[in-house]
Amino acid sequence: MRRFFYGPLGGLLVLGTLPATAVASTPPVSLGTLPAAALTAARTLDDEPEDEDEDLVVIDDDEMEGGEPGAEGGDDLVLDDEGGDDLGLDDIGSEGGSAAVSEEEAAPDENSEEDQIKAEMGLITVVQRQRMLKKKRFELQPQFGITVNDPYVRHYTLGVQADYWVTNRIALGLVGTAQIGAKTPRYDNIRRQEGLLLTANEVLWQANLNFTYNFMYGKIAIFNRALLHWEAGVTAGGGVMQTRVIPRFESLHEPFSNITGGGVIGFHSRTYLPRVNWFAFDVGLRYWLFADRLEPTQRGPDTEAGGNGTDLVELDDPDNARDASILELAHNVTFFLGVSFFFPTSFEYTTPR
């Protein structure tokens, strides 16, 4: 398929239809501020004039899909006017604030077109101008989650993550989570069917220091009508938590709790809204590996004196039971949803692209 462009801005628009990033080096200009001639030229993206003249520029889609670096990344023509970062028209409309294309930029360069393209290719990144800049901003992220790894005890979590973004990709933060544990129907079913009392713990709270690195960034089109920016990354850290045993014989024994420590890793993704510079939706998975104390097996009702009892009466006391417990590795996997608030609530781009 061929498309035809006329007029002095045709050359610029050609770059707009090259692989996504080829035009990204053009200083951002609001589409609304473009002269009418430019808008007319822009409209020609949809038009396919039947006449050709000597100024026409031909773009061959098959060539666009060739093996040039970045060609894959930019093979769709993005008309998003929010992020302003993929290519062409949306770059013309990004937030840079510059009023118009300068004469210097509009004038033909001394270099050949090929040299220009090569130079621009060198500046190309996959997705230019991220929607949200976070460097030197604080983020406060309330979270709600649910544990997914334990078929016997489910935890509902409520927490807050506070991050300081050292760079746009790296953050240091603190996470605090309160957890409400509840026995699942499976827990009771095993008690009824197998006559077994499970040894299980519930987590009361967790707190940890986090190192965050966002290594994925992208855009997502919703029914090709709305475009959102998102990013994803990993977290790693360590912290403390408090757990509490669920006594096998709850009517006989008091639970005891245990403060312990462990490591945590996670994966998260966040999606930004089109025009809100201080808000994002978050989703993630957090995995804790920690040492936990389980209820001793000899803490039971059979404490009959005289040698018949198989359980130890001294373990009725929670402190003694805790002392007699053995540390074991435990896992806690939480799926969470959250919303992020960024402070300060606005930011400014420092580069033209």
Add this chain to the structure above:
Amino acid sequence: MKTTRKLLTVGAVLAAAWTWSPSPASAAPGGRKSVLEGEPIVRKKLQLRKFRFQLTPYVAMSLSQPFVHMGYVGARAGFHFADWIGVRAGFGYGVVNVDSSLLRAINGGGLPVGIAPGQTDPMLTGENNACPTTPNGGAPCRPVAEADNPAPLLHDFRAGLTRAQWQSSVDVVFTPFAGKLGLFSAAFTNYDIYLFGGLGLLGWNKHYPDQQSTADQLGLDDNCSVAGSGQNDECILHPVDPDEGVKLGFSFGGGVHLFITNFVAMNLEVQDIITSNNLAGLNSTVTEIPPVVNREDRDIFHNVTFQIGAKFYIPFKAKRSK
């Protein structure tokens, strides 16, 4: 309370309208209609799904299972009517099964094993202190010392335990989200995120196919007796009826495709097939005397699997939108 709820609803609607309303930047000066107005966000978009058949061999592992973790190998076939909606059918067969820590604990002494036929109960004296070997060679007996233990004997538990041997589903696939992502600003790919829902099937088989219950070993009838003998206590108190067969339920989940080329994508998916069944094949209610294993003992079971596959699209070349 109602007023507060209404205010919150109105606020949420207004906030959503403000958030999703067209950007001022898309309105040309002078009130002219913007060239972008009404246009799709992405022009000349690769339609990676529309009118393409899809074949997805996959491997899967079950998550958060109480007794047996399963590893499946399977495939899905699908077709998309539009870029955002399609149908598919899939089947996965369990080729690996791993006992959970709970099942290992049960097998390792968590449940009483009883006395083997012919062996004597140390708590009993006299002539009838041995576990009978008739009829049919006998079955393990509960020792007197374990008489108060409400747990079934291990062989009865094992005789009733089932596992999800295969799974299948027919789903409608909904793909509202598609885009591109970059990794370290160096690697990039098309991707989409999808949700699906439909009908699911689970095929349940005995985990220990050769294990017989007390009733089976002794050839007892429905009253837990055999001609010429009284009722068997173990059979009465711990009836076993493995819940084998095909169970129909619901299937739903979501996943992501990461396109390696325009016709091959890596597929990560989480699927949950919900059925109603009795995993252990044992009684769990107290409403029947004597205990009976019936539909009341079933509960909702989630066979959640994490799946990794490679999806192949046919025809190989994707068309572009206008």
